[in-house]
Amino acid sequence: MQKSVLGYGSIFHKEDITRLPEISDTSFLGNHTLFYAGRYAIKYIIDCILKERDIATLWMPNYYCPYVKNWLEEKRSSIKYYDIDPFDANAQINWKQFDASDVVLTNNYWGIKANPIPSGTRPLIIEDHSHGWLSEGCVQSKADFCIASLRKTLPIPLSGIAWKPKNGNCTIPLLPINGAAVDHNTDPMTRSWNLMDDAMTKKANCSDPKEKSEFLSSYSQGEMLLRNTQEIFEVQNIHKELIRKALFKDYNSFKKQNLEYIHQNLAPSTAYKLLYLEHPVPFGLLLVFKDKETMASCKHYLIDNAIYPAELWPKNTIAQKYKHLLNLHVDFRYTTDDMRYLVAVINRWSSENHDTDMQKTSEISEKLAP
Numbered sequence: 092m093q094k095s096v097l098g099y100g101s102i103f104h105k106e107d108i109t110r111l112p113e114i115s116d117t118s119f120l121g122n123h124t125l126f127y128a129g130r131y132a133i134k135y136i137i138d139c140i141l142k143e144r145d146i147a148t149l150w151m152p153n154y155y156c157p158y159v160k161n162w163l164e165e166k167r168s169s170i171k172y173y174d175i176d177p178f179d180a181n182a183q184i185n186w187k188q189f190d191a192s193d194v195v196l197t198n199n200y201w202g203i204k205a206n207p208i209p210s211g212t213r214p215l216i217i218e219d220h221s222h223g224w225l226s227e228g229c230v231q232s233k234a235d236f237c238i239a240s241l242r243k244t245l246p247i248p249l250s251g252i253a254w255k256p257k258n259g260n261c262t263i264p265l266l267p268i269n270g271a272a273v274d275h276n277t278d279p280m281t282r283s284w285n286l287m288d289d290a291m292t293k294k295a296n297c298s299d300p301k302e303k304s305e306f307l308s309s310y311s312q313g314e315m316l317l318r319n320t321q322e323i324f325e326v327q328n329i330h331k332e333l334i335r336k337a338l339f340k341d342y343n344s345f346k347k348q349n350l351e352y353i354h355q356n357l358a359p360s361t362a363y364k365l366l367y368l369e370h371p372v373p374f375g376l377l378l379v380f381k382d383k384e385t386m387a388s389c390k391h392y393l394i395d396n397a398i399y400p401a402e403l404w405p406k407n408t409i410a411q412k413y414k415h416l417l418n419l420h421v422d423f424r425y426t427t428d429d430m431r432y433l434v435a436v437i438n439r440w441s442s443e444n445h446d447t448d449m450q451k452t453s454e455i456s457e458k459l460a461p
C-alpha cells in the first residue's frame with residue numbers, strides 16, 4: 092500500500108496478517124455465530140429472543156449509526172431511543188425508563204465504556220462492541236448477548252459476530268441459522284464479499300490517484316448490498332475460515348502505542364476535546380467538537396492533507412455540549428512515523444484556526460521537524 096497516494100483512511104487493504112500477534116485469553120467468548128455484518132447479528136439475536144418470548148419495545152441509544160437505525164426500522168415498528176452521553180465513559184444508563192419485557196441495546200462507545208448490568212428485574216440486554224472488539228468492556232461483559240461489527244477491526248471483506256458472554260447468565264440460546272439453500276453465484280452476501288475483496292485488493296496495489304476511485308466504487312457497491320438486504324445469510328465456510336484466522340489478533344496493542352504517541356504530542360486546543368484514556372484503549376484518535384462548523388473545518392483540512400476521518404454520526408442530534416466526533420484511524424497499518432504526520436497536520440489546523448497552547452505547539456513543531 093502506498094500511503095503517499097492513498098492517505099490515511101478506513102478501508103483496509105489486503106495484506107498478510109500472520110505478522111500480527113494473537114491474544115492469549117479468548118475464554119470470554121461463549122456460544123457464538125459469525126455473520127457477514129454487525130446488523131445481521133443484532134437481528135438474529137432479536138429473532139432468537141422472539142422464539143422464547145415477546146419483546147414490548149426494542150430500545151436503542153439515540154447516538155448510533157443512522158444507517159443501522161434505518162435498516163432495523165424497516166422491519167420493526169416498536170423501536171424507541173434512549174439518551175446517553177457517548178463521550179463520557181462514566182455516563183450511566185437510566186434503567187428506570189425500561190420495562191422488564193423490553194430489550195435494550197447498549198453500546199460500548201469507542202471501546203472505552205463499560206455498561207454495568209442493573210440488579211433486580213430488568214430487560215434483556217444486547218451489548219454492542221463494534222468499536223471495542225477485544226476491549227476490556229468486551230471481554231468482561233455480563234450482558235445477555237453481545238454483538239460486534241468485526242469488519243471495523245478485522246482486515247476482512249465482511250464480518251460480524253453475535254455471542255453469549257461467558258460472564259452472562261441468560262438462558263435463551265443462540266440457535267443455529269436455518270436459512271434456505273442459496274446460490275453463491277448470485278446471493279447478495281457473496282456478491283458484497285467479492286466487491287469488498289476486490290476493493291481491498293485494488294487498494295493494496297494502487298499506485299495512481301486515478302485507481303483510488305475504482306476501489307472506492309467497489310466498496311460502496313458492496314456496502315449498498317448490505318443496506319438493501321434484510322435476509323440473514325449463513326456465512327460460507329471459506330469465509331468463516333478467513334474470519335477465524337483474523338478474530339483474535341491483538342489489534343489493540345498497535346492502537347495503544349500509536350495513541351500514546353499522539354497523546355504526548357498533540358498540542359492542547361480549544362477547538363476540540365481529545366477523548367483519550369491510557370486504559371482501556373480507544374477505537375481510534377477521537378476528536379470531539381461542540382459545533383458542526385468547527386468539526387467540518389477540521390475534517391476538510393484533514394482531507395486536504397490525505398487524512399480521511401470517519402464522522403460519527405452525521406445525523407445524530409444529542410443534548411450534550413460536545414456532539415460531533417471525528418475518528419482518525421490509528422490501527423495496525425500505521426507506525427509512529429504516520430502518527431507524527433497526523434499530529435503535525437492537526438496541530439497546524441489548530442494553530443491556524445484556534446487558540447492553542449502556542450508554547451506547546453512550537454515545542455512540538457520543533458520536535459516534529461524533519
Ligand SMILES: Cc1ncc(COP(=O)(O)O)c(C=O)c1O
Nearest residue numbers: 128129130131156159219221240
Ligand atoms: C456501533 C455500530 N454497531 C453496529 C453497526 C452495524 O455494523 P455493520 O455495518 O457491520 O452491519 C455499526 C455500523 O456502522 C456501528 O457503528
